Amino acid sequence: MRIAIAQLNLHIGDFEGNLAKMLSAVENAKSQHADLVCFTELAVCGYPPRDFLEFDDFIRKCEASIEKLAQAAQGIAIIVGAPTRNPILDGKDLYNSAYFLEDGKIKQVQHKALLPTYDIFDEYRYFEPATEFKVIEFKGKRIALTICEDIWNLGNENPLYTIVPMDKLMSQKPDLMINISASPFAYDHAEERLHVIRANVERYQLPMFCANQVGAYTEIIFDGGSLVLSPNGKVFDELPYFEDCIRVYDLDKVIAGNQEIAQPREKFRLIHDALVMGIRDYFRKSGLKTAILGLSGGIDSAVTAVLAARALGQDNVRVVLMPSQFSSDHSVNDARELAKNLGIQYDIVPIQEIYESYIEVLKPHFFGLPFNITEENLQARIRGMIAMAFSNKFGNILLNTSNKSEMAVGYGTLYGDMCGGLSVIGDVYKTEVYELAKYINKDSIVIPENSIIKPPSAELRPNQKDSDSLPEYDILDPILYQYIEKRQGPQELIAMGFDEALVRRVLRLVNINEFKRHQVAPVLRVSSKAFGVGRRMPIVGKYLS
């Protein structure tokens, strides 16, 4: 038997586009003599459809797509994910299902049992869990078909569920396992995914075909990397990351397991490629083409500009340099040099005149009160406004350039440098931004060395440095990582050896700045815990604050 895996970059709610892509993949698989082609979880509508699932109209469109795919299942069988209505009044209205289509018909439907409801996932919001499991008989083989999380109650540290669907399927003596997934990217997740899939293969001694979604869906990035494992636990193949791909496998060869593939997984190459795809898909899927961003001469906007130019093309990115009386000469020079290196259009718009008109107009209301955060924020906000004026006038989308460290501790101005339609590096800590810059510069200097080596500064008052108000980033970032990614509290952090006063200060900063992060653009997610939909914190609370 020949089995095709189709990992496709889909578009949430674009039924026509998704169907066309899948029908073309069916033809491709047929031309490669596949007997069966496997698409990914909820492929007909794209994952995650969120509350669109509450619309009857949306479900009808999913059903129409399944019908059309069933018609195309001639001379080839199709496995594809779609929601199914729950005919029982009690319980949730839908199931998250895998359809088995053959001979122009829906032959079998397997629902998902384990519904991820943590981090970015909300599946129990919509779906009733499966309670029945039945293997699929196809061409003399018995297929144990599962959906994503269904195989994740093995091999991970903290099993979230009390049942193991594959254990139930094993009583029906399957010959192979197929799993259709929408398993998102994080820089360490492909490793974990392989670990979990291998734990299944080792337990059940069966070959595994796992089709995973690819593409960016607003902030959630899916890396693909679909896996085929032989019963001996070897990786027979792994599909590429961040690319559409259709590959066909001979089941006998996979069972024989005389092949082992290892795709390289370097952290900063993965993050780089993920962010480039994240930007590209945000624009393409929104029907947008061009981006703008403010270039300060610092490392954050430099890295963002490079990623944008690589995602959208140099002709589709423009930058604006907005020096003030507090800007150093080298800032403008560094920014200009980067723009030239990238071959992108740049405008220089000094902000001093506008700044002074605010000061003048506000003077009678401010009673000679001294320069403080108000005037610093004014500068950041004038820059945000100018960038937005360019955005409005020329139809470019403003990219946000805040990094995860400053987002965490609130070192940014709301409606100022926190403006933008998409946060590109908001899930990348400052120390990681430097690593990303080095990765970008690995073959030739793209980002001026000066932007990398100079001490970080917001340049909102004379001789300001980030380290005036924040700990050094190589001290700050590990605390943030333990608190945000690892959910370690103050006691645990202090036990790890971090300074108690610093721990309390940093945790307090993170918690009291929840209100700022609430108003920020979607943050492209590259870690296991990004700000945004996957991290839900009370804004008004009194915990560690």
Add this chain to the structure above:
Amino acid sequence: MRIAIAQLNLHIGDFEGNLAKMLSAVENAKSQHADLVCFTELAVCGYPPRDFLEFDDFIRKCEASIEKLAQAAQGIAIIVGAPTRNPILDGKDLYNSAYFLEDGKIKQVQHKALLPTYDIFDEYRYFEPATEFKVIEFKGKRIALTICEDIWNLGNENPLYTIVPMDKLMSQKPDLMINISASPFAYDHAEERLHVIRANVERYQLPMFCANQVGAYTEIIFDGGSLVLSPNGKVFDELPYFEDCIRVYDLDKVIAGNQEIAQPREKFRLIHDALVMGIRDYFRKSGLKTAILGLSGGIDSAVTAVLAARALGQDNVRVVLMPSQFSSDHSVNDARELAKNLGIQYDIVPIQEIYESYIEVLKPHFFGLPFNITEENLQARIRGMIAMAFSNKFGNILLNTSNKSEMAVGYGTLYGDMCGGLSVIGDVYKTEVYELAKYINKDSIVIPENSIIKPPSAELRPNQKDSDSLPEYDILDPILYQYIEKRQGPQELIAMGFDEALVRRVLRLVNINEFKRHQVAPVLRVSSKAFGVGRRMPIVGKYLS
């Protein structure tokens, strides 16, 4: 037996404050000779604690509170909500539990079985559902103790669960039902809550004591209105809305059921009181005192100013009037008149000079392109910046004044009039804002009549009116209501008689403006479907857009 219900305004994560409030309520109940006092769901930490629950430190603090409450359970028993660790490795790490404390000890713990995971609720994100149910024996009576949703699988249209906890408890022949809740406010929800509770009483023929949380928790408002029902289905008592309250009941009298209470529930009084509490609690629980907002002379900012003055006191609210060359005279006059009626401080800051400095500085980059949305947005954003400058200089929090209709269709400027730390009327449609204004003016004119009767306008270009770009609000709002609150799709809306082209245009506007709403402040929730945490839509999608 005498049973006390304590509906308290708690503070998420404020363990000391919540404990002190509860200990004082225990003393109060004792002084009224209560045998038992019932607090609300997750009372020790406040509801909803969200991802704070993922911190071991947070759970330890909950456990410490339960210990201290147990010590206080001398001469009185206590029922109180708190998370409990799940000792089994498989499944979620926690239960959402009701503790029964007596004689200085934890006597019994009942976990919650039905975990709401829809709209604003994420309980299955954190909690394992209960599978065991056991009545509590206390002073010769058997108490069937449930938590909020556990009694909601009866009497509502769409039962979301497959089990009914009270059915299981009935086999143990209970004498009364106690339910501890955190059931949020919506203007029609007290009605629905009573309907569901009465369905339980009628089915089981038992008295019901239902303790519900009160207070605003960021955007989620809890109205209290705790209920006591007699087995004959009569409302023996309902605690007040929007207030802390402790009341003690004689069980025999409740069983006798010779009393029926009906608390009035007028939509706009409820919304008014909810928003006032929403503002007050946002400020108080954030340790803030004073607010600022821009006053345009229009109805939205007028209503917001009145609510703010009522919530915080006239001395704690100031307004800023920011006329431009496009502002009509009456706008400034209407705004000034309102400020005087409210006795609040106002500043007038004309924006023309700053506007011209932007135009001047941007001129070389804009190549004489005509006035368009860019220049309109500039005005809105200058106003946002001036208000934020006041906010920064004087420590007032900016209130957002956008209504639900304009939030829905994106008729607002990001980083302009969409600025602010809290959206006060973002869950109130424009037509409802008028009703709210009439309610405010019912006894005497607070909001100038002119603000109510003039046609709505953003005044960003000469003679602009909302109706230039939008349908009239009395046509728009019913479509929005059906789409947002009722999840009706295009087919259903057209079948209701709405114009097809208009339906498609409105739905498209709602969907393509998801990106704007993503960056807005928390919206005080007063309807069954507010923008924000309870409505989760893809930003990059291609559905009805």
